[in-house]
Amino acid sequence: MDDLVAELAGALGEANLLVSAEEKAPFLCDWLGKYRGAARAVIRPGSTAEVAAAMRICARHNAPVVAQGGNTSMSGGATPDSSGRAVVLSLTRLNSIRNIDTVGNTIAVDAGVVLAKVQQAAEEAGRFFPLSLGAEGSCTIGGNLAANAGGVAVLRYGTMRELTLGLEVVLADGRIWDGLTSLRKDNTGYALRDLFVGSEGTLGIITGAVLKLFAPLRARATAFVAVQDIDAALALLAAIRNRCGDRLTAFEFMTGDCLALILRHAEGVRLPLAAMPPAAVLIELSDQDDETALGERLEATLIGGVDAGLVIDAAVAQDGMQARAFWRVRESISETLVRAGKAAKHDVSMPISAMAEFVAATEAAVRAAASGVRPIVFGHLGDGNLHYNLLPAEGQDPAAFAALAPGLTRIVHDEIGRRRGSISAEHGIGQLRVDEMPLRKAPIELELMRSLKHLLDPAGLLNPGKLLPAGPCPLAPETEDDHGSAR
Template structure:
């Protein structure tokens, strides 16, 4: 047996060090099936001290380490390479809820706690944790933090960076930084917390977090509205925000092509409009007051927009069942895309005011690069995050389409660059976009990132090949 594996067994016990290929398999393939790697061992520590011990052992032997949470990365950020040298550290056994403080509005958890469990624990305590993702039944808090996850409620509550007060992190040399503070004000130097959030496991292994809780919304109002295009959707966003203020929790955009795809593949999805629109938005308000009054506020706002010609048709959910049905349409996008086949995926963000112009320009660029290709555009329009996916032309083979994807991606990302946007809004860089970093980041940004990496992880052991390109790339 490998000497490293033997040492790790001595630290964690044989049951928590997986060396057989069949036992390792679930940890070596990303959930989209795009990336596959190999590892000398997959370890499953059950505490922060055990993570520290594993990291110390690996650092002493210069063994690379790949941290992994729920293994739901959309960019291959938690999958090892094919060298077989890395140790994968799965944090799924770090699953304790350490403390719930309804008065201070905080919850302290291990990094391996599943997001849906945090939501439920908060609800049981009469509070609310707002992060909501399609993978919330399997993704973990540590992974959410490593990728600075967003989701559908960023418009009101922010990303994981805004939802986090403190962290506990195992450093590349095995030392533990205990930053598990619940303070909302602490002006005593650099914000180390923010350095590790969004770092994709390249600077340290997050093992615990103190998260913010909120008052549980007692009233919700949900609407599905048809609009002419992205420009009308952006204008509608401004109108609803002016009328409803911070009650506006979600504002999701879908093109008609996206809706048609959903209805074709998701059999329990029903369009609540009289006809298929060119584009549509899903709007949700939340508040602590009367639900009927909140619904009336949203309805009157939409009626004004109908009279102005901004909204072409709209449906207001009359109860929770109808609201859930509206959300089923939006939640069905990813499943529908998988069923349709291979797609070129782009997770981009930009100023909201640039979205309409971007969609027009990107559609034209895609048409020029790949005639017949089908843009499927949807996303969190309220916070400037679009998922601009492209399907092959009807009848086009996967191989022929794959040959076009690099040019498609370059064209889409060039349009993003012209608008000072980002090529990764919430999915992370991982392996998927690491080669683009020298193109999309200014040299001084890459230099500063490399200096931070070199300071904290001089041997380059943590999650190699992810996020940060090699200096000679």
């Protein structure tokens, strides 16, 4: 047992130190099976104090640390590199609900709490926590914060950053920043909270958070709507916003090719329409009461959409079971893509007004570059986020498509750049897109980001190789000492 491992065992207990290959294996591969790494050890601290102690030990030994929650990253953000130098710090033992304030509408939680547990705790307290995504049964709050998770309710409630009031963070040197405030207004300087949200564990290790809660939603109206194309979907989105305001919770878009793929590969999924449409949207309204009135409002809006030539067909859920069946179609897309084969995946965002133009221009460009490629397009249309995935041509050799994928990604991201969009809307940069950052960020942005990284993690120990590409460390400007010489 080397000195680092021995000190970690002393601080955390040998039961919370994993060193054998068999014990470490589940922590060294991402859930998609795309990235595999190595680690000197996996540690499982049980408190913020133990996280801080572990960080002090790792800092003394100059050992990189990769924080990991539910290990559900879509971009390899929680997988160590192959050097074997890193220590993986699993936060899953930090899994307590610390406090629920039903007057202030907040919940304080450990970073290792699974998202579904937070949703359940809020519901049991007569409140509602709105973050919802496919991995909610296994992803953790710390990971949601590190990636600034979005999910299906961003349209109404915002991303994880907007759902967060305060944070507790262990810094690279083991110091603890206690920013667990529940204040909704605080103009006393820089918003340090926002610095750590979305930082993918590269600036500090989030160990706790205070999150916003909301009044429970007692009324929902859900519809599965056939439309001609994304132009019609966007026009329908505008009409529903005008008619329904902030009752609009979700507006999910799927192309016909995407729907056909779901029916082919996902078990137990049925299309709630009479025929396969060119495209479809899944719409959900929610409110505190009067479900009948909410459903009538949605139906009236859809009838207006038919009259305007925007809606081809629509099915409105008559009860919760039907609504869940509608959502099952949308939620089956990830498993569908896994079963369909390796796809070139892109998680992009752009101004909503540019989305139709982006889809048309990008499809033309990728088809010209790779004959037979199959765009599978879906996403959170209401907040400008598309998952633009490309499957190989039918029968194409996987290796041949893999060789084409980087060029196709460049096409997709170039089209995003022309529209001042982002190459990562909610999945993070991780390992997957880190080399593209210099192509997508202005030099001054990278300089500022590296400056922050150097300030908070001067030895570069926190999640190395993720988010921020390698580059020169920023240096303080030279000044002159009392004798006139530069220092």
